[in-house]
Amino acid sequence: MATHTGGLVLEKAVEVRGLVRSYGDRAVLDDLDLSIAPGEFVALLGKSGSGKSTLLRALAGLDHDVDGHGELVVPANVSVVFQDSRLLPWARVLDNVVLGLRTANAENRGRQSLAEVGLAGREKAWPNELSGGEQQRVALARSLVREPELLLADEPFGALDALTRLKMHALLRKLCAAHRPAVLLVTHDVDESIVLADRVIVLDEGRVAAEQRIEPAISRSPADPGFAAVRSRLLDALGVSL
Numbered sequence: 001m002a003t004h005t006g007g008l009v010l011e012k013a014v015e016v017r018g019l020v021r022s023y024g025d026r027a028v029l030d031d032l033d034l035s036i037a038p039g040e041f042v043a044l045l046g047k048s049g050s051g052k053s054t055l056l057r058a059l060a061g062l063d064h065d066v067d068g069h070g071e072l073v074v075p076a077n078v079s080v081v082f083q084d085s086r087l088l089p090w091a092r093v094l095d096n097v098v099l100g101l102r103t104a105n106a107e108n109r110g111r112q113s114l115a116e117v118g119l120a121g122r123e124k125a126w127p128n129e130l131s132g133g134e135q136q137r138v139a140l141a142r143s144l145v146r147e148p149e150l151l152l153a154d155e156p157f158g159a160l161d162a163l164t165r166l167k168m169h170a171l172l173r174k175l176c177a178a179h180r181p182a183v184l185l186v187t188h189d190v191d192e193s194i195v196l197a198d199r200v201i202v203l204d205e206g207r208v209a210a211e212q213r214i215e216p217a218i219s220r221s222p223a224d225p226g227f228a229a230v231r232s233r234l235l236d237a238l239g240v241s242l
């Protein structure tokens with residue numbers, strides 16, 4: 001099970017060896033190995049049902065039934081962002097961000113985080129007064145105010161329109177450059193994975209089927225032929241032929 005490391009500096013932010021998760025006699029995660037370096041951004045692609053969310057839940061400590069013989073090491077400080085913002089409807093935006101935060105200056109830090117995600121001045125708003133994109137910004141602020149060593153994101157932009165999604169990509173890049181958490185992002189969007197990640201992993205039937213390192217020069221230029229080549233390699237690994 002997950003070993004929490006207190007304040008130790010790890011060589012790897014995530015180290016998974018031989019992880020198994022079964023439902024009945026079906027192994028959804030099948031002897032899975034994965035490591036993520038501190039500050040590294042890894043995107044996880046895979047067909048529906050390939051085990052992406054199951055892996056994320058195991059890393060988040062939300063799954064108490066992962067089989068005990070695997071090794072799973074994650075930092076003590078992990079934050080999770082989901083497809084829906086999961087804001088508390090009865091709490092104002094700032095209260096949502098700082099709720100449960102037990103540090104000095106929690107409120108100031110919350111304000112700062114909201115400013116970082118472009119929501120300065122909206123501290124007193126109620127969640128239902130915000131657009132879907134704004135609500136996801138609050139969810140990001142709520143995660144990052146905790147300065148996580150590991151940020152887990154399960155299709156955080158999946159419900160947003162294309163334009164808002166592009167803006168959120170730019171925002172997430174900026175936030176990750178500033179805070180340097182290790183990131184595992186589950187996505188169905190191949191281009192999103194190339195734009196955001198240092199490394200893309202394709203999961204198939206609970207195992208790593210392919211792995212692709214993304215050069216920064218490529219990720220910043222979707223018009224680059226290198227981008228198209230990486231996209232086509234990833235689509236191949238996903239079993240999609242165009």
Ligand SMILES: Nc1ncnc2c1ncn2[C@@H]1O[C@H](COP(=O)(O)OP(=O)(O)OP(=O)(O)O)[C@@H](O)[C@H]1O
Nearest residue numbers: 023024028046047048049050051052053054055188
């Ligand atoms: N509680 C459960 N009981 C039984 N089977 C489950 C349970 N949770 C997940 N599974 C099965 O495990 C497999 C992997 O599910 P998971 O949600 O990890 O896939 P995914 O790759 O995230 O899929 P998607 O892209 O559709 O979200 C699926 O076949 C799913 O039916």
